[in-house]
Amino acid sequence: MRARALGADFYDRxxxxxxxxxxxxxxxxxxxxxxxxxxxxxxxxxVGEHDAACxxxxxxxxxxxxxxxxPGSAYVYLIYGMYWCAxxxxxxxxxxxxxxxxxxxxxxxxETMRRRRxxxxxxxxxxxxxxxxxxxxxxxxxxxxxxxxxGALRIVEGLAVPDAEVAVTPRVGINAKNAAVDWPLxxxxxxxxxxxxxxxxRRWLSATR
DNA sequence: TCGCCGATCGGCT
DNA sequence: GCCGATCGGCGAA
Numbered sequence: 001m002r003a004r005a006l007g008a009d010f011y012d013r014x015x016x017x018x019x020x021x022x023x024x025x026x027x028x029x030x031x032x033x034x035x036x037x038x039x040x041x042x043x044x045x046x047v048g049e050h051d052a053a054c055x056x057x058x059x060x061x062x063x064x065x066x067x068x069x070x071p072g073s074a075y076v077y078l079i080y081g082m083y084w085c086a087x088x089x090x091x092x093x094x095x096x097x098x099x100x101x102x103x104x105x106x107x108x109x110x111e112t113m114r115r116r117r118x119x120x121x122x123x124x125x126x127x128x129x130x131x132x133x134x135x136x137x138x139x140x141x142x143x144x145x146x147x148x149x150x151g152a153l154r155i156v157e158g159l160a161v162p163d164a165e166v167a168v169t170p171r172v173g174i175n176a177k178n179a180a181v182d183w184p185l186x187x188x189x190x191x192x193x194x195x196x197x198x199x200x201x202r203r204w205l206s207a208t209r
Numbered sequence: 210t211c212g213c214c215g216a217t218c219g220g221c222t
Numbered sequence: 223g224c225c226g227a228t229c230g231g232c233g234a235a
Contacts, residue, residue: 044227053227055220063220081217083228100227119230130228173227196228199211 003028003156005149011071015090015097019045019187022088024161027104030152031137036112038104038126038136039158041189042196044171046087048097053171053180056096066145067096074153076133076144083130086138088148088155102172102186103127105194106135128196165190169204172197 006025011018020043028037046054046067055077056067066075067089075087075098087098104126106113113125113135126132133139138153148155167190174181188195195201 046227055227058221061220077227078217078219080226080228081219085227087227102227124230128228134229171227175226 005154005156006072007149008070008072008147011088011090011148012092013090015045015047015099016185018088018090019043019099019185020166021160022099022101022155023166023187023189024158026107026156026158027101027132027136028154028156029136029138031142034109034112036109036136037107038132039107040101040104040155041192041194042101042103043187044100044102045090045185045187046098046100047185048091048095051097051180051183052178053174053183054096054098060096064096067098068094069145070147072147072149074143074146074148076138076140078140079130084133084139085129086133086136086143100129101132102129103188103192103194103196104132105192123193127194127198131196161189167205169201172200 022040022043025040026037049056056064069089070093073089075089079085087100089098091097117125117135119125126135143153167188168184169186170182171186
């Protein structure tokens with residue numbers, strides 16, 4: 001039987017809470033009749049137009065329109081001309097905020113992920129926003145603007161991750177001159193080998209112990 | 210294991 | 223024109 005997807009009310013809350021509670025939930029994507037699943041182990045919050053790292057900080061444009069959409073919808077964009085990144089839109093329609101899905105632990109369909117990715121090691125299949133979209137078959141044309149609450153791209157309930165296993169860090173890839181560079185808006189399952197940017201993460205965690 | 214660099218393109222100035 | 227919520231390959235250590 002099909003597991004229950006998180007509903008729109010789950011996403012219609014503060015973005016930080018959604019990002020924290022998405023850890024442990026299960027991302028599920030079906031393309032051409034093939035379903036892959038993974039446990040979410042890393043997320044980042046992009047908290048609105050006042051957040052200089054959030055695309056919506058430039059205002060409401062054709063590109064950022066999706067960020068203003070209903071809670072639970074998918075904001076999928078192309079980065080560096082070649083990688084897709086998938087976000088779950090949070091808060092009420094009209095408020096531009098979202099959670100970037102940065103890494104998952106593969107649970108089902110690993111063979112499919114290997115075929116799509118051509119990665120040497122399994123830890124490189126889904127440890128990064130571009131990698132997980134590649135492994136899951138998530139692209140803008142397929143999924144941008146659709147909903148994570150139903151259909152071929154869903155996030156379903158999983159086992160909650162206790163606070164002791166969670167760490168919070170600044171977001172990855174934010175330029176040093178960005179005012180929001182140090183905001184602690186990245187949530188990770190501390191000991192998961194599938195978290196991205198492992199080197200920088202280890203450095204940051206040991207420096208703040 | 211670390212650090213550097215090029216790929217590639219749409220959105221915005 | 224410029225640059226990015228990235229990634230993989232390369233050479234050096």
